[in-house]
Amino acid sequence: MTKARNFSLSLxxxxxxxxxxxxxxxxxxxxxAGALLLGLLGVVTLRFRGWRWVQDRELESSHxxxxxxxxxxxxxxxxxxxxxxxxxLVPVVSIAVTTSAFYWLDRHVDIQDxxxxxxx
Amino acid sequence: MLHxxxxxxxxxxxxxxxxxxxxxxxxxxxxxxAVQKAKAQDPSGFDQRIKLITSSKALVEYLASYKGLDRSxxxxxxxxxxxxxxxxxxxxxxxxxxxxYKVRPASASSNWVTMSVKQDRMASYSDNSxxxxxxxxxxxxxxxxxxxxxxxxFAFNTAFCAPFAAYPPAAVACALGLGLGGMIIDFNKGx
Numbered sequence: 001m002t003k004a005r006n007f008s009l010s011l012x013x014x015x016x017x018x019x020x021x022x023x024x025x026x027x028x029x030x031x032x033a034g035a036l037l038l039g040l041l042g043v044v045t046l047r048f049r050g051w052r053w054v055q056d057r058e059l060e061s062s063h064x065x066x067x068x069x070x071x072x073x074x075x076x077x078x079x080x081x082x083x084x085x086x087x088x089l090v091p092v093v094s095i096a097v098t099t100s101a102f103y104w105l106d107r108h109v110d111i112q113d114x115x116x117x118x119x120x
Numbered sequence: 121m122l123h124x125x126x127x128x129x130x131x132x133x134x135x136x137x138x139x140x141x142x143x144x145x146x147x148x149x150x151x152x153x154a155v156q157k158a159k160a161q162d163p164s165g166f167d168q169r170i171k172l173i174t175s176s177k178a179l180v181e182y183l184a185s186y187k188g189l190d191r192s193x194x195x196x197x198x199x200x201x202x203x204x205x206x207x208x209x210x211x212x213x214x215x216x217x218x219x220x221y222k223v224r225p226a227s228a229s230s231n232w233v234t235m236s237v238k239q240d241r242m243a244s245y246s247d248n249s250x251x252x253x254x255x256x257x258x259x260x261x262x263x264x265x266x267x268x269x270x271x272x273x274f275a276f277n278t279a280f281c282a283p284f285a286a287y288p289p290a291a292v293a294c295a296l297g298l299g300l301g302g303m304i305i306d307f308n309k310g311x
Contacts, residue, residue: 011288018296027303034300038293045289064282067291071277074299079260081303105288 003048008105010044015070016098023077023090066104073097142189142229151197158200169199169207178214185223186231266307273302 014037021033073093080089143151159166173179173195183194202210213219222234261267281294 011292015292015296018292018299022296022299022303030303031300034296037296041289041293041296064285066288067281067283067285067294068278070291070295071274071281071298074295075274075277075302078299078302083260109288 004109005106007044007048008102008109010047011041011105012098012102014041014044015073015101016094019073019077019094019097020090022074023081023086023093066101066109069097069101069104142186142231148193151193151200155196155200165204166199169202169204170195172204172207172211173198176211176215178217178220179211182214182221182223185221187225188228261307263308269307273307277302 017040018034018037021030021037025033076093077090080086080093083089173183179198183191183198186194198207210219214221218238220236220238222236223231224234226232261270277295277298280298281291284290284294
């Protein structure tokens with residue numbers, strides 16, 4: 001697995017886990033779970049320190065798709081929270097979000113070693 | 121009006137039957153006066169209750185099951201005789217089949233009305249304090265102002281996180297952070 005794909009998978013899994021936490025974990029534990037996930041995200045980011053994200057130039061007009069998608073996923077999870085079907089729907093949303101995020105990142109975003117690329 | 125009694129057939133449903141006489145000429149005149157009085161006192165509230173009744177399928181079916189009565193008179197009579205909150209609760213419980221009414225003719229001028237209450241549905245409908253809940257709808261916005269607040273929050277989240285699009289980890293962190301932050305907001309407080 002390439003480094004970019006590895007990073008995309010890690011990020012997608014954190015996003016999926018975040019959707020699960022927001023949709024299923026009861027209060028106040030959800031805030032602890034959220035803090036742990038944000039910490040995990042920090043660890044993942046640090047692991048790829050020195051690498052920068054390069055987006056597909058064709059996507060300049062819709063470059064915020066991923067960010068808006070993350071917001072929609074979290075909003076959907078918080079809406080589904082406490083519903084009778086949350087134990088079914090939230091995992092389904094989480095799997096869909098993880099898969100979609102990985103597919104989108106893998107297809108449209110790459111990472112480059114900023115140190116080597118800055119060299120003449 | 122003759123009340124027959126209360127019974128439980130299967131332990132889950134409580135039913136009560138009542139013999140209801142159709143209103144005579146004098147009762148209809150009194151009802152007409154009550155309708156005019158309710159209209160004059162609170163025209164907008166009266167209109168709201170009319171809309172509430174006509175938009176409730178179960179209530180309309182219930183009223184239609186009385187034979188030989190004028191439908192508009194029934195609707196106006198009900199709107200005049202019940203406060204909006206009580207009527208809202210009644211229509212909601214009927215639409216969700218917590219309470220069911222069955223009407224069968226007893227004679228040319230009377231009907232047997234059987235009211236059934238589903239105990240298990242009633243238990244999930246009201247919490248221990250008796251306050252009406254939403255049958256497990258959870259944190260879903262439950263009125264127009266709650267939806268307006270929700271969409272405002274969503275728009276804020278989108279506007280706030282979209283600039284992080286260039287760096288996906290920051291976009292994930294932004295969405296997760298605001299998703300957690302949104303939990304302390306009660307959109308339904310204004311309902």
